Amino acid sequence: MPQFISPLEYSESFAVRTYEIDHCKRATIPALIRLMQEAAMQNVIQLGVSIWDLEAQNISWVLLRKSMQVFRLPGLGERIRVSTCPTGFDRRFTYRDYKIFGADEELLIQSSSAWLLMDTITRRMAPIPGFILDFEAKMPAPEKCLPRPEFRFPKFEQANFTKAFEVNWHDLDFNLHLNNTLYIQWMLEAMPPDMLQEKRVAGMEVLYRAESRWNDVLYTETQMLDEHTYLHRLMKKGEEKELAMALSRWE
Amino acid sequence: MPQFISPLEYSESFAVRTYEIDHCKRATIPALIRLMQEAAMQNVIQLGVSIWDLEAQNISWVLLRKSMQVFRLPGLGERIRVSTCPTGFDRRFTYRDYKIFGADEELLIQSSSAWLLMDTITRRMAPIPGFILDFEAKMPAPEKCLPRPEFRFPKFEQANFTKAFEVNWHDLDFNLHLNNTLYIQWMLEAMPPDMLQEKRVAGMEVLYRAESRWNDVLYTETQMLDEHTYLHRLMKKGEEKELAMALSRWE
Numbered sequence: 001m002p003q004f005i006s007p008l009e010y011s012e013s014f015a016v017r018t019y020e021i022d023h024c025k026r027a028t029i030p031a032l033i034r035l036m037q038e039a040a041m042q043n044v045i046q047l048g049v050s051i052w053d054l055e056a057q058n059i060s061w062v063l064l065r066k067s068m069q070v071f072r073l074p075g076l077g078e079r080i081r082v083s084t085c086p087t088g089f090d091r092r093f094t095y096r097d098y099k100i101f102g103a104d105e106e107l108l109i110q111s112s113s114a115w116l117l118m119d120t121i122t123r124r125m126a127p128i129p130g131f132i133l134d135f136e137a138k139m140p141a142p143e144k145c146l147p148r149p150e151f152r153f154p155k156f157e158q159a160n161f162t163k164a165f166e167v168n169w170h171d172l173d174f175n176l177h178l179n180n181t182l183y184i185q186w187m188l189e190a191m192p193p194d195m196l197q198e199k200r201v202a203g204m205e206v207l208y209r210a211e212s213r214w215n216d217v218l219y220t221e222t223q224m225l226d227e228h229t230y231l232h233r234l235m236k237k238g239e240e241k242e243l244a245m246a247l248s249r250w251e
Numbered sequence: 252m253p254q255f256i257s258p259l260e261y262s263e264s265f266a267v268r269t270y271e272i273d274h275c276k277r278a279t280i281p282a283l284i285r286l287m288q289e290a291a292m293q294n295v296i297q298l299g300v301s302i303w304d305l306e307a308q309n310i311s312w313v314l315l316r317k318s319m320q321v322f323r324l325p326g327l328g329e330r331i332r333v334s335t336c337p338t339g340f341d342r343r344f345t346y347r348d349y350k351i352f353g354a355d356e357e358l359l360i361q362s363s364s365a366w367l368l369m370d371t372i373t374r375r376m377a378p379i380p381g382f383i384l385d386f387e388a389k390m391p392a393p394e395k396c397l398p399r400p401e402f403r404f405p406k407f408e409q410a411n412f413t414k415a416f417e418v419n420w421h422d423l424d425f426n427l428h429l430n431n432t433l434y435i436q437w438m439l440e441a442m443p444p445d446m447l448q449e450k451r452v453a454g455m456e457v458l459y460r461a462e463s464r465w466n467d468v469l470y471t472e473t474q475m476l477d478e479h480t481y482l483h484r485l486m487k488k489g490e491e492k493e494l495a496m497a498l499s500r501w502e
Binding site: 164 | 268269270272273274276279281284286292293296327328414415417419420421423424425426427430432436439440442444448464491
């Protein structure tokens with residue numbers, strides 16, 4: 001039986017769908033990130049702190065960092081349980097963990113993330129309001145939480161692989177920003193073809209730096225650090241501005 | 252209570268997810284097409300005639316035509332029931348209907364489609380094998396089926412809107428072809444911005460003509476026929492070959 005780490009935890013079961021799999025009938029990384037994101041959205045809707053609940057106060061959640069370890073990719077039709085829970089605050093950020101389980105509580109994926117609240121008028125960081133700080137008492141014990149997503153990337157030095165993208169209408173989320181999941185999907189496109197076909201992501205750290213909007217022209221660049229490790233960045237053309245960086249490990 | 256039109260019918264309930272909605276919190280057309288496609292895949296898996304069941308016989312399903320009427324787009328969290336059923340054969344094609352229902356059996360979307368079986372070695376049309384023809388007796392009565400997707404398009408004369416695409420790794424389905432749903436999504440991208448933001452698709456006819464593979468460079472062109480009606484085509488660059496055509500009606 002699932003052990004909940006906090007009364008704030010949310011858990012939902014999914015069966016891996018045919019549009020979520022690759023040519024090996026395994027769920028893709030973007031599909032699994034979408035399910036983690038979906039569980040988190042349902043969790044904040046349930047807790048009354050979704051982006052729609054916060055609209056009236058002119059604040060909104062912004063994803064900053066995500067760290068992810070992938071132990072096994074579930075297959076077509078496999079029943080998985082996606083669990084997510086807020087895991088605390090510090091002065092500036094709020095944190096959230098995700099776990100994906102297979103049958104018999106086999107841990108398939110774990111991920112921690114950091115978020116901030118943005119004032120949607122000034123576009124600057126907003127203080128965490130009292131009704132969110134009130135969740136403090138119900139947060140899981142620190143030893144039940146994953147390590148927070150603290151990481152540094154090596155300097156990006158050269159693009160060994162690159163891909164170009166335009167932000168289209170159907171790439172936007174309900175907030176009219178480029179979907180979080182597509183940041184990762186597009187960074188993973190600029191990879192050696194045989195890695196995409198024959199290997200899989202074993203772990204990833206992602207740093208989100210700026211939002212992107214309809215009709216933006218973007219490109220992703222990847223630097224090979226070693227045979228198993230790649231450094232990625234998502235750039236906005238013209239401004240040569242970094243929208244995101246990531247490091248991926250493959251096996 | 253749902254009325255099944257045939258023992259071959261398959262029905263599955265879904266709640267509209269946060270990644271399936273637009274800025275008005277309504278399910279998008281590509282998201283709804285993915286759910287119809289998913290129900291059809293589960294239906295053929297259940298009937299033992301999925302692409303994986305047919306692999307050993309070197310035959311595979313190819314979608315040729317889809318006709319769709321959209322009465323209302325379901326909203327975030329709304330429970331919908333997606334129902335699909337094979338609806339018969341003729342000399343060359345097999346047919347399948349889809350319906351999406353809201354609460355109280357409100358019909359939200361209906362769609363009919365035509366398919367053929369392709370010999371995966373010769374790449375030509377294959378005869379329908381006996382074990383599929385055996386389903387004949389269980390097909391729904393003709394008066395329970397939607398009109399078959401028979402339509403002709405006006406000649407494409409000029410591109411008023413255009414968009415370019417590259418077929419990336421995550422755009423492929425389990426068969427390593429460009430996902431059926433993205434044909435439609437990409438044709439809908441080449442539209443006047445205010446139509447995408449303020450209107451919705453009320454109906455669509457789609458003709459699939461050729462498959463597309465990894466790294467293909469494509470573009471879509473749209474001709475405005477009148478304020479509510481648009482003609483689309485998806486083209487392969489270089490060969491100037493038509494991969495698909497569609498007609499969309501908006502309201």
